[in-house]
Amino acid sequence: MTHAATNAMLKTVTLLKGNVTSADILEGKLNAMLQQDERDAFLVADMGDILHKHLRWHEALPRVAPFYAVKYNDKPPVIRTLACLGAGFDCTSKNEIDLVLQNGVIPERIIFGNPCKKASHIKHAAARGVHTMVFDCEDELEKVARIHPTARLVLRIPTTSEFEFPSQLERNFKVDLKLSMNLLSTAKNLGLNVIGLSFHSPRSSDSFEFFVQAIIEAQSIVEMAKKLEISLKLLDIGGGFHGRVNGVETFEEVALKVKEALDTNFPKGSNIHLIAEPGIYYVQSAITLAANIIAKKSESTDGKCSFMYFLNDGIYSSFHVMMYNRCTVIKPLSLKGENEVTFQSTVWGRTCDGEDCIVKNCSLPELSTGEWLIFKNMGAYSMTTCTTFNGYSPPECEFVMARKDWETLQALPEAMKTFVPLEDTGLRVPLCCDQNS
Structure with missing residues (x-):
């Protein structure tokens, strides 16, 4: 976290005085409109809540670098706060890429997570220095081979459940292993560099079963890829971590099972770097x-x-x-x-x-x-x-941060502020997330 990054954040976030909280701001705005006929709806955004979510993430999943999914809330105060905290960013379009870059984030902290991209968006990402991107079909591979042949590609694991059983995803998750291997083989024949795998729950989940099963399946694909002489370096476990207050199952309960599955199938020293794409988790509450x-x-x-x-x-x-x-x-x-x-x-x-x-x-x-x-x-x-x-x-939104949260942000450990490259992935993550350092 640089001095310039924190100054940029403060241009869009109101730093509260003394012991004032976001709840106080909400109450104050309500009281101020008591005598007004025009009582517009409004939002109050507590950036301190995002800070504490980030600290919880690193406590529960210390080896998994978070790449925030911009689609859930793309407002500059949110982007700048997460940039200060050391998060990476999952973008799905050239406009999201530009938005993140314009808010002080380097290209190596961005993954182009859309598996089906417009050709012009691939060209735009390459020109902006965003070289790590996701694919899930042969057509996408042919497109990348023509437009950006030096891209670092991540295979989004094809599953049957997303299409056949969307309302029962966790119970019916099934990887199409044959299709996965065919796509890896096609990529190799096209001379493309596939560096990893990803999966993604299409909805926020309160259950850990989906993650555990997907991690097990990903490990089997890593081993099968070796037969094609493809050495995978990255696993992206996607999103799907809920961000509610008073949820039925806490984030920590789900994360514990995810951590256990990762430690079993991709232990430290396995040369597989771990990232995720949390979105709802960070901003919902x-x-x-x-x-x-x-x-x-x-x-x-x-x-x-x-x-x-x-x-x-x-x-x-x-x-x-x-x-x-x-x-x-x-x-x-x-x-x-x-x-x-x-x-x-x-x-x-x-x-x-x-x-x-x-x-x-x-x-x-x-x-x-x-x-x-x-x-x-x-x-x-x-x-x-x-x-x-x-x-x-x-409705208009006021973005605020309590003084004590600002002090916590300033005191983050150096390992959360220092970025290191992940070998052969084109990405950089905080030192605290690099399991092989």
Whole structure:
């Protein structure tokens, strides 16, 4: 972490005074709008939460270098905070690559993680010095051979489960070993340099079974690759680590099983470097949304009263992830006491679309127009998938860091600030993550 990097971060993050916290900032903004008719929804992002997630990661998975998946939250304060912490970055397009580079990150800290890339994006990555990239099909290999033949390639392990059983991934994970070997053979025939393997859970997982099985399968492919005289140097275990507060299973519980599987199949000294692509893990719990009730309706059925509340945010804005992942759990919190009588309630968004329903059949105390609902765990996708549907603007976000968290960041060990190259991979990671150093 350089002095320039920390100064860059402070240009986009408000450093709080004394013992002020992000919760204090949220409360202050709510109080400031009590007398206003215009009570826009807003977000508060606690960069200290990301700091502590980073420290937890290194404690639980010390050999695995995190490469943050930019798609989950691409705002400059998030990028700069993670850059200061020593994270690498997983980018899926030329725009994401440029964004990360523009925020002070060197190309060797970027992996181009999209397995199916536009030809122009491959050319752009090569020109920017991003040479490590993922593939999962022959067409991609032919494209890379034509455009960037000196790239360092990572095979994303093909599986049948992603397509046949997407809702039961952990129970049905099955690697297509024949296809994996065919792709490695094709790459060799094209004169391309395959340096490693990757896998990725297509959704955030509360279970370790997927990771354990994938690691076992990856080890078998490493051994099979030797028969083709291909020496693999890198394993990317992808994302899928949840980032909620109060999850059913903690990150540490999942990480322990992952660590055990890695230590068994890829022990220290095996010359296999380990990275991951956490995204939701880093940002989900860092951001809180406050949305205001702009209208209210009530109805009575069989003597039971229920309410509908309409907010100045919705699924075309901060909750847009619900458009393609209805399994997302959204829990609204009111500012009233816990002892209040609750009623069956439905929370709607602000547009004129009948699909703009945020939460159905939740329990809330009776609220009034002008009151607030608070939504925690809003850091993933809430800012990257917003639209301006019906002419509405996305909520503004204030990025903050508590003074004590800033002091913790400044005191990070030198091994987390010093970057070393990973042999034959084109990547650099903090010294603390280099298992073979």
